[in-house]
Amino acid sequence: MGAATVSGLVVGAGYALVALGIVLIYKATRQFNFAQGEIGTVATFVAWMLLERDLGWPISGVIAVLTGVAMGLAIERFIVRPLARSPQVTVLVATAGVALLAIALQIIIGEAKLRAITPMLSGDNFSVFGAVVKPQDLMIIAGLAVTGVVLVLFFRSPVGTALLATSQEPTAARIAGIDINQMSMLVWGVAALFGALAGLLFAPIDAFTPGFMTQRRLIPGFTAAVIGGITSLPGAVVGGFAIGLIESYFGHLLGETIRGADGLGVLAALLAVLVIRPQGLLGKAA
Amino acid sequence: MSVLDVSGVSIGFGGVQALGNVELVVDEWEVVGLIGPNGAGKTTLFNCITGFYKQDAGVIRFKGRDISRLAPHKRAALGIGRTFQQVGLVRSMTVLENLLLAQHLEVNYADIAGMIGSPETFPVEVDLRRRAMNILDFMGLSDLAHSSLDGLPYGTLKTIEVAAVLATDPELLLLDEPAAGMGPEEAHAFGNRVREMRKELGITVVMIDHHVPLVVAVSDYMYCLDFGQVLTHGEPDFVRSHPSVLEAYMGEDVKNGSKPKRRSRKRAPARRR
Amino acid sequence: MATDLDITHPMEAVETDLGGPPHGGWTARAIAGVVFGGGFLLLIGVVSDLDASRIGYAFIFAIVGISMRVLLGLLGQISLGHQAFVGIGAFMAGFVVTELELDFAMAVPAAALSGAAAALILGAAALRIGGLLLALVTLTFGAVAERTIFLLRQFTGGGSGLPAPRPPWAATDTTYAYVCLAFLVVVLFIDWRFVSTKAGRAVQAVRDSERVAASMGISVVKYKLLAFMLSGFLAGLAGGLLAFNIGTVQAAPFNFFLALEFVLMTVVGGLQYRSGVVVGSMFFALLDRYFGNIYDWFLRQLDKVPGIRGVADFLRDVIADPGLLVPAVGAGLLILTLISFPGGIGQQLRPIVSWFRGGRFDLSLIHADTSARGGGEDVRP
Numbered sequence: 001m002g003a004a005t006v007s008g009l010v011v012g013a014g015y016a017l018v019a020l021g022i023v024l025i026y027k028a029t030r031q032f033n034f035a036q037g038e039i040g041t042v043a044t045f046v047a048w049m050l051l052e053r054d055l056g057w058p059i060s061g062v063i064a065v066l067t068g069v070a071m072g073l074a075i076e077r078f079i080v081r082p083l084a085r086s087p088q089v090t091v092l093v094a095t096a097g098v099a100l101l102a103i104a105l106q107i108i109i110g111e112a113k114l115r116a117i118t119p120m121l122s123g124d125n126f127s128v129f130g131a132v133v134k135p136q137d138l139m140i141i142a143g144l145a146v147t148g149v150v151l152v153l154f155f156r157s158p159v160g161t162a163l164l165a166t167s168q169e170p171t172a173a174r175i176a177g178i179d180i181n182q183m184s185m186l187v188w189g190v191a192a193l194f195g196a197l198a199g200l201l202f203a204p205i206d207a208f209t210p211g212f213m214t215q216r217r218l219i220p221g222f223t224a225a226v227i228g229g230i231t232s233l234p235g236a237v238v239g240g241f242a243i244g245l246i247e248s249y250f251g252h253l254l255g256e257t258i259r260g261a262d263g264l265g266v267l268a269a270l271l272a273v274l275v276i277r278p279q280g281l282l283g284k285a286a
Numbered sequence: 287m288s289v290l291d292v293s294g295v296s297i298g299f300g301g302v303q304a305l306g307n308v309e310l311v312v313d314e315w316e317v318v319g320l321i322g323p324n325g326a327g328k329t330t331l332f333n334c335i336t337g338f339y340k341q342d343a344g345v346i347r348f349k350g351r352d353i354s355r356l357a358p359h360k361r362a363a364l365g366i367g368r369t370f371q372q373v374g375l376v377r378s379m380t381v382l383e384n385l386l387l388a389q390h391l392e393v394n395y396a397d398i399a400g401m402i403g404s405p406e407t408f409p410v411e412v413d414l415r416r417r418a419m420n421i422l423d424f425m426g427l428s429d430l431a432h433s434s435l436d437g438l439p440y441g442t443l444k445t446i447e448v449a450a451v452l453a454t455d456p457e458l459l460l461l462d463e464p465a466a467g468m469g470p471e472e473a474h475a476f477g478n479r480v481r482e483m484r485k486e487l488g489i490t491v492v493m494i495d496h497h498v499p500l501v502v503a504v505s506d507y508m509y510c511l512d513f514g515q516v517l518t519h520g521e522p523d524f525v526r527s528h529p530s531v532l533e534a535y536m537g538e539d540v541k542n543g544s545k546p547k548r549r550s551r552k553r554a555p556a557r558r559r
Numbered sequence: 560m561a562t563d564l565d566i567t568h569p570m571e572a573v574e575t576d577l578g579g580p581p582h583g584g585w586t587a588r589a590i591a592g593v594v595f596g597g598g599f600l601l602l603i604g605v606v607s608d609l610d611a612s613r614i615g616y617a618f619i620f621a622i623v624g625i626s627m628r629v630l631l632g633l634l635g636q637i638s639l640g641h642q643a644f645v646g647i648g649a650f651m652a653g654f655v656v657t658e659l660e661l662d663f664a665m666a667v668p669a670a671a672l673s674g675a676a677a678a679l680i681l682g683a684a685a686l687r688i689g690g691l692l693l694a695l696v697t698l699t700f701g702a703v704a705e706r707t708i709f710l711l712r713q714f715t716g717g718g719s720g721l722p723a724p725r726p727p728w729a730a731t732d733t734t735y736a737y738v739c740l741a742f743l744v745v746v747l748f749i750d751w752r753f754v755s756t757k758a759g760r761a762v763q764a765v766r767d768s769e770r771v772a773a774s775m776g777i778s779v780v781k782y783k784l785l786a787f788m789l790s791g792f793l794a795g796l797a798g799g800l801l802a803f804n805i806g807t808v809q810a811a812p813f814n815f816f817l818a819l820e821f822v823l824m825t826v827v828g829g830l831q832y833r834s835g836v837v838v839g840s841m842f843f844a845l846l847d848r849y850f851g852n853i854y855d856w857f858l859r860q861l862d863k864v865p866g867i868r869g870v871a872d873f874l875r876d877v878i879a880d881p882g883l884l885v886p887a888v889g890a891g892l893l894i895l896t897l898i899s900f901p902g903g904i905g906q907q908l909r910p911i912v913s914w915f916r917g918g919r920f921d922l923s924l925i926h927a928d929t930s931a932r933g934g935g936e937d938v939r940p
Contacts, residue, residue: 032691082898088691089637093822094897096639100819101890108884215815219702222695260706267703270696274688338770358773367774374771376764387760391776397785400756401749407756454775 004252005245010133012244013141014202018213018221019228019236020147021194027155027231028163028187031088034095035075036221037213038102039192040199043068044208045106047200048115065196072192076185099214106210115208140201144237147194151233154190163187220247223266227273229283238281243269287350288313289458289490295334295344296514304330305341305514312458312507317484317491319505319522321498323534327514328494329371332460336368337361348458363391367456371463373443374450375435381446382431385418388453392417418453425449425479440467445476452487459483461493465500473497477504498535502526510534588915603740608732612804615736617844618743619800620824624840625750626793627825628833633759634786635766636685637694640701641821644674644791646709646813648798653721653808663726667799674795675788682787686780701818709810720809723802739800743837746793750833753789762786816886820847823893827903834912835905842904843889850885 018036025033047064051057079094125134154160166173166183174180199213206212220243228239243266250265258264273280290312297305305327312318320328333339335346337358346354353361368374375384393414395407422428425445435443444464451459461480465473477500483489495501501508501522508525510517512534518525525531603614623645630638648670655666681700685693729735753759761782764772769779802808820843828839846853861871896903909924 032695079894079898086897089694090897092691092694093637093826094894096819097823097890097893097897100816100823100886101894104884104887104890108887219699223699226692226695258707259710260703263699263703263706267699270699271684274684274692274696278687278692336774338773357778358770359776359778362774362776370771370774374768374774376767376771378763378767379760383760387764388775390757390761393757395757397756397758400758401753401789403748403752407752411756450775 004248006133008245008248009241010137011248012241013144014217015220015224015243016237016240017144017147017194017198018217019224019240020151020233021191021198022221022225023230023233023236024151025187025191028167029184030167031080031091033191034092035098035102036191036195037218038099039068039071039195040213041106041211042071042102043196044199044203045110061200064200065193068196069189069192072188073185076188081184103211103214110210134205136205143197143201148237220266223270227269227280229280231284232280232282235280235282289349291347292335293345295341295346297330297334297339297341303514308516310509312490312492315484315488315490316506317480317493317504319501319508320492320494320511321501321508322511326511328511329462332368332462335460336366362454365457366460367451367454368460369447369451369462369464373447375443375447377435380432380434381427382418384446384450385421385453386414388450389414389417391454421449421453441472456489459489459491461491463495464493465495465497473500480504498526603736604733611736612732613845613848615732615739615804616848617841618739619797619804620840620844621743621837622746622793622797623821624825624828624836625746626790626797627821628830628836629786629793630790631825632830633762633766634783636689638697639694639818639822640697641794642813642817643701643704644677644794645798645801646704647677648674648795649802649808650709650721652799652802653723656724657722667796670799671792671796674798675792678787678791679784682784685783685787701815705810705814709813720807722807724806725803735804742796742800747833758785820889823889827892827896829903829905832905832908834908835903838908839904847885
């Protein structure tokens with residue numbers, strides 16, 4: 001059980017990171033970004049290509065992240081902004097289309113195979129309560145901590161407050177002199193930054209195939225965001241860890257008898273929260 | 287037995303007491319006017335009566351029966367019809383389709399029968415159409431039957447909405463600002479139609495509106511609300527000149543007897559040749 | 560350029576002319592219908608077996624498209640896990656024929672009913688949430704179906720998939736394509752009657768405004784569930800037919816990408832327009848199956864043009880698996896539709912459809928009026 005807990009927490013940290021990106025965009029724009037995962041995968045591909053040319057992590061990482069940010073800004077400018085006054089489902093479908101396009105292009109250009117990417121931190125794995133923890137996992141947890149702190153501080157800053165104002169009352173914000181378009185670009189850029197980072201942090205320890213971030217992280221990430229409370233940043237973190245643990249426990253206890261028990265656990269948790277407390281664990285009541 | 291009996295209804299939202307101990311009685315075939323400044327709680331009261339809000343305290347009776355726990359669509363089925371401030375029609379359908387929709391409760395075939403194209407559904411649909419066109423004729427809207435709701439003026443939409451509500455065959459009709467957006471002549475014509483409705487169709491009406499003269503002209507009885515409380519009620523003339531009503535609408539000065547200052551009339555400028 | 564685009568609401572209400580139809584009257588329309596329909600039926604009969612089975616596949620997709628239209632177009636709720644219902648239908652059909660050893664006539668209704676039952680469960684969840692959150696729940700449900708339900712021992716047929724052999728009277732691909740067409744026609748009839756009668760009107764009212772619907776005596780709960788059940792029923796039916804079209808049912812094809820493809824073909828098809836959804840779905844199904852051929856032909860044409868021969872070779876090198884261009888193309892079309900052509904294929908077909916219904920042949924109908932309908936309540940958690 002101890003091992004399941006530890007590995008659940010480690011995986012959960014990753015989900016929390018993805019969830020933070022989702023909550024950020026939702027809090028600021030009331031949109032769901034389905035392409036959040038693919039920004040990470042694309043960034044990872046770029047990093048991989050550069051690493052293959054021996055550019056080393058620091059440079060590759062930075063360029064990869066910038067690519068991710070560029071992708072986020074492009075989505076904002078060409079997809080989200082034209083659909084600004086459409087209901088949420090439209091943008092969800094559109095960003096899902098972007099994710100699909102990204103995955104298809106990755107497979108077309110890169111083939112659907114598994115690649116290895118060198119970890120950022122080298123070193124031995126170590127064991128906590130019987131679970132294997134790799135140095136890269138620690139980077140993920142560190143990344144999560146930094147992201148979380150940055151976001152909390154951000155939303156307390158003047159810029160962050162302006163952002164919240166824009167999300168709740170765009171007209172009033174405009175009258176107050178806030179540039180809506182700049183805000184929108186800022187949000188998507190920052191969310192893309194976190195998405196890219198998430199991809200880069202995960203790739204070394206995960207199965208790096210085309211679309212891996214969407215396939216393996218996005219659904220738990222979304223679920224974590226919803227369970228924690230879709231407008232709550234601390235909720236995203238709590239939700240992330242919760243999903244990680246639930247997956248781990250269900251897999252550990254029921255994995256022998258029921259295939260995909262971890263996914264089943266996630267669905268059950270989602271339904272339970274939606275029925276009992278639809279606004280999420282830390283969310284505000286509607 | 288009264289058609290509608292609201293007794294002791296209170297409801298609050300997040301610290302604001304929207305309605306406080308409201309008592310209201312409507313007798314059969316009455317036209318009851320409900321006035322009050324913006325935010326007085328009139329629409330909130332309607333929402334409680336139709337079941338969209340659940341009141342914190344109090345009982346609502348329709349024809350003697352306590353409907354406080356019934357779901358909104360069941361109250362509609364009992365015969366309570368209602369119009370909305372933002373026009374209560376289905377935007378994506380044409381005028382005629384809205385009228386067909388409104389007859390939902392009258393349709394006696396099962397949903398499944400409709401879906402599989404069972405023979406009995408076809409004559410029923412023809413009937414619904416005929417009835418819909420009759421109502422549109424009654425309201426003077428026949429040539430709009432096949433147009434979409436887009437682009438129609440607000441006043442027309444409100445009239446269509448009344449037509450649709452009539453199609454639900456209500457016994458009690460709650461009209462929420464039906465004359466909004468109408469000029470004095472239109473409002474006057476509408477007032478006549480309300481009286482006709484009562485006479486021809488035997489409907490009991492409760493009407494919220496800001497055209498106080500219209501409400502006074504049309505109602506048999508009036509209530510005035512402010513801050514969620516019933517200020518006063520009675521015959522229209524009584525309510526219209528009641529001090530607390532005047533105060534609610536026009537402020538303290540009027541109550542104390544001083545009249546608001548009139549702007550002095552300017553002379554029209556002489557025409558330039 | 561911002562559009563007030565609401566993909567769950569129709570662009571305009573359908574108008575029918577009440578007088579005699581212009582431009583030739585009903586005779587012209589009848590003749591056109593017979594020529595087109597007859598030609599199409601003939602086509603199925605004369606093409607090869609492989610082509611016939613692909614056309615059958617396209618008809619099945621059209622049924623899925625109608626199923627999506629009921630949920631997304633009429634009720635206004637998005638399902639990102641629809642492949643689950645189709646898959647459940649497919650597996651149920653295979654199970655009935657292989658494990659229970661009953662025949663086709665039992666398998667197909669069982670498939671449809673199992674789809675309806677699964678959708679009912681999801682519908683119950685939809686009662687409390689809508690819009691985005693529901694989309695997420697359907698997504699998760701689809702993932703669970705893919706990873707758990709479809710891998711149940713009873714469904715895996717020992718690892719190689721569950722066999723679904725066709726009944727003797729429909730053994731050939733051509734006959735089976737006609738069978739699928741027959742089902743499609745029935746489904747279109749049901750869809751037509753649904754929209755024209757009280758249930759369909761009620762569902763659309765619930766989409767636009769639950770309060771207005773309730774004030775007309777419509778039980779919001781009942782009609783939401785009804786819409787889900789109908790949608791699931793049709794999806795399950797399609798799944799059942801699919802099982803026999805392919806011959807073996809496996810879990811792999813019923814993944815998230817299929818769900819997205821369903822959404823895609825419905826939106827690009829034009830959501831509100833039955834004809835558009837049918838054409839869009841068939842287009843994507845055929846594109847899927849024929850893309851390899853089209854692509855090869857395209858490259859060969861490029862080969863023949865002097866000067867850009869290098870381009871063809873370059874493409875051959877870079878693009879390892881052309882089949883994957885299909886989702887890329889699909890995604891591109893989706894984005895294009897959402898941003899520039901909200902009515903999708905259906906909007907482009909309006910002149911023709913409107914003519915068939917007795918109206919004028921009016922080319923201006925292909926341009927939608929893109930002002931949004933407000934309609935329903937905004938979804939905020």
